[in-house]
Amino acid sequence: MSLLQIAEPNQSANPHEHKYALGIDLGTTRSMVAVVRSGKAALLETSLSSNDQTAKDTLLPSVVYYGNTEGVDTPIVGSDALSYFETDPANTIISAKRFMGRSVKDIKFSHPYQLKSSDTNVDAMPSFVTAQGDISPVAVSAEILKTLQKRAQSALPDGSIQGAVITVPAYFDEAQRQATKDAAKLAGLEVLRLLNEPTAAAVAYGLDSKNDNSNKQEHIYLIYDLGGGTFDVSLLKMTEGVFEVLATGGNSALGGDDMDRQIMGWLLTQAGLSPKNLTAQQRTHIARQAEAYKQALTHEDSVEVALDIANTQWQGRLTSEDLVQIVEPITRRTLSTCEQVMRDANIDMSQLDEIIMVGGSTRMPVIQKAVAEFFDKAPLSHLNPDEVVALGAAQVAEQLIKKDKSNNVLLLDVTPLSLGLETMGGLVEVVIPRNTPIPVAKKQTFTTYQDGQTGMVIHVVQGERDTVENCRSLGRFELYGIPPMKAGLARIEVTFDIDANGQLSVSAFEATSGVKSDIKITPSYGLSDEQQEQLLRAGFENAAQDKLARSLIEAKVEAEREILALQSALQEFGSLLTEEEISNLQQAMQSLDEALKQDTAAKQEAELQAIKANVEQQQAKLKPLSDTFAARIMDQSVQQSLAGTSTETWSD
Numbered sequence: 001m002s003l004l005q006i007a008e009p010n011q012s013a014n015p016h017e018h019k020y021a022l023g024i025d026l027g028t029t030r031s032m033v034a035v036v037r038s039g040k041a042a043l044l045e046t047s048l049s050s051n052d053q054t055a056k057d058t059l060l061p062s063v064v065y066y067g068n069t070e071g072v073d074t075p076i077v078g079s080d081a082l083s084y085f086e087t088d089p090a091n092t093i094i095s096a097k098r099f100m101g102r103s104v105k106d107i108k109f110s111h112p113y114q115l116k117s118s119d120t121n122v123d124a125m126p127s128f129v130t131a132q133g134d135i136s137p138v139a140v141s142a143e144i145l146k147t148l149q150k151r152a153q154s155a156l157p158d159g160s161i162q163g164a165v166i167t168v169p170a171y172f173d174e175a176q177r178q179a180t181k182d183a184a185k186l187a188g189l190e191v192l193r194l195l196n197e198p199t200a201a202a203v204a205y206g207l208d209s210k211n212d213n214s215n216k217q218e219h220i221y222l223i224y225d226l227g228g229g230t231f232d233v234s235l236l237k238m239t240e241g242v243f244e245v246l247a248t249g250g251n252s253a254l255g256g257d258d259m260d261r262q263i264m265g266w267l268l269t270q271a272g273l274s275p276k277n278l279t280a281q282q283r284t285h286i287a288r289q290a291e292a293y294k295q296a297l298t299h300e301d302s303v304e305v306a307l308d309i310a311n312t313q314w315q316g317r318l319t320s321e322d323l324v325q326i327v328e329p330i331t332r333r334t335l336s337t338c339e340q341v342m343r344d345a346n347i348d349m350s351q352l353d354e355i356i357m358v359g360g361s362t363r364m365p366v367i368q369k370a371v372a373e374f375f376d377k378a379p380l381s382h383l384n385p386d387e388v389v390a391l392g393a394a395q396v397a398e399q400l401i402k403k404d405k406s407n408n409v410l411l412l413d414v415t416p417l418s419l420g421l422e423t424m425g426g427l428v429e430v431v432i433p434r435n436t437p438i439p440v441a442k443k444q445t446f447t448t449y450q451d452g453q454t455g456m457v458i459h460v461v462q463g464e465r466d467t468v469e470n471c472r473s474l475g476r477f478e479l480y481g482i483p484p485m486k487a488g489l490a491r492i493e494v495t496f497d498i499d500a501n502g503q504l505s506v507s508a509f510e511a512t513s514g515v516k517s518d519i520k521i522t523p524s525y526g527l528s529d530e531q532q533e534q535l536l537r538a539g540f541e542n543a544a545q546d547k548l549a550r551s552l553i554e555a556k557v558e559a560e561r562e563i564l565a566l567q568s569a570l571q572e573f574g575s576l577l578t579e580e581e582i583s584n585l586q587q588a589m590q591s592l593d594e595a596l597k598q599d600t601a602a603k604q605e606a607e608l609q610a611i612k613a614n615v616e617q618q619q620a621k622l623k624p625l626s627d628t629f630a631a632r633i634m635d636q637s638v639q640q641s642l643a644g645t646s647t648e649t650w651s652d
């Protein structure tokens with residue numbers, strides 16, 4: 001006779017069953033999942049390939065193959081997908097994280113993919129055109145998350161997974177965070193929290209319980225996080241178990257991938273080749289070579305390199321000293337961001353207790369050396385930089401699922417970008433400045449612009465520029481029912497509220513009438529419930545957008561930038577031109593400026609075509625003049641660089 005287990009109402013039938021929450025690092029290059037078991041966070045491993053059941057690894061390449069090679073008609077994820085990258089790069093999606101929450105105009109880095117945009121929303125994420133259809137970056141990330149979830153399900157008891165903490169770069173904006181949540185929802189994962197990667201790293205290092213035998217009540221840490229495709233830097237203050245993010249910065253499109261491209265450019269230059277003359281497959285092959293050479297220099301001082309492509313053969317040697325020069329533009333950008341973050345927080349280098357290195361790219365000695373020299377302090381890097389974020393996420397996930405307040409680290413993150421609304425003239429009024437700790441709620445009072453105004457549109461934007469057109473639109477809502485009165489008398493209170501997950505809600509309240517309106521911001525790059533359902537069926541249904549209107553706007557923006565650049569150049573290098581050349585250049589600039597001032601509002605297609613043609617015509621007239629000017633500036637710079645020093649100045 002067996003014993004029956006009796007459960008009380010509203011209680012689990014298996015009261016002793018352990019519940020787990022996953023910590024997931026959804027990385028640009030590699031992803032992984034961790035969980036806390038027996039009080040210790042550990043990564044979950046799986047077979048490296050479906051063809052090799054013996055070799056195990058914790059890292060999952062963030063790669064999904066959507067080709068039809070050899071009868072493949074379903075997505076392939078991980079190492080097996082990576083094997084198709086050289087032979088079929090257009091259908092092998094790598095670094096999808098760099099595309100998350102971005103529109104076509106935001107994607108300025110090189111890639112081998114054909115992108116398809118929406119015809120109804122110019123700010124929407126484009127889809128990858130593949131042999132298996134149009135695939136959203138959200139869908140790619142969802143496939144990676146599904147694979148990680150399956151890995152966890154195979155290692156843990158059935159039905160024991162209660163949710164996940166997913167990490168994101170600290171500098172991810174609203175749209176990118178929303179896209180990450182959409183991917184998790186599509187994968188069937190409950191998101192307990194989106195956690196900033198630097199904060200997760202700090203938790204993994206146990207900085208919350210750090211004891212340095214000093215009497216310091218506060219400790220300040222700088223987290224330097226350089227991954228495959230993103231860079232983050234965060235300043236954290238630790239006070240009695242409370243993590244407070246003082247400031248954050250970074251670039252969601254800067255990382256090891258860019259170093260690979262720099263090395264690739266160096267290789268092609270040495271071999272006398274141009275990437276324009278290579279096929280996509282050839283460029284992919286060289287990129288893989290560049291990555292292998294970069295990894296080899298992690299352990300060696302130099303490496304033999306060889307190219308045999310496009311009927312060209314070249315052999316040489318790549319040294320650590322060469323690599324320093326090759327990647328210097330990237331290291332300089334990361335350290336410049338570190339400087340800016342410290343300025344934002346009003347923190348001096350001498351106040352830093354530790355510099356923590358996170359991300360696979362920080363394995364490179366050239367990066368470690370650059371950081372150590374910049375801060376005059378050896379960085380902390382004894383934990384595996386690839387694993388540290390996932391391990392920290394697992395610890396936070398465990399605390400959330402257990403609701404263990406006695407051991408619950410309080411995380412005070414910040415909003416990475418300023419949030420505000422549009423005022424008259426297209427200007428931005430900032431309500432919540434960047435680097436404000438969250439959760440937060442802030443209120444500001446506005447008024448009407450015209451006599452008798454009974455309604456207004458609240459346009460919510462995100463960014464650091466003064467004008468709406470240079471910021472990202474997050475959403476609009478309307479407030480009606482304002483009593484008619486003289487302009488300036490109405491009092492409209494607008495409240496911005498950000499919760500612990502970074503979810504923004506905006507409400508407007510008119511004090512006289514009591515009318516109220518609000519909106520929960522879902523950025524335009526995110527997906528509605530209807531769109532998610534559509535994605536489950538067949539992906540985004542994208543079509544060609546209004547190319548004419550967009551191309552006109554882009555042409556005007558580019559022309560305005562050119563005029564400003566030329567005006568600045570004339571002030572600095574005007575002496576390189578004759579008076580006649582200056583006059584001709586200024587006349588051409590004025591003609592282009594007049595073309596740009598043409599009103600495009602409410603114009604028919606033929607009228608817009610004519611305006612665009614006029615702008616392009618004036619640009620064409622300006623181009624040879626500006627090219628000549630630019631060439632002279634370049635010649636002067638080259639001559640100065642080649643001048644060097646003379647032997648007379650040498651000392652014995």
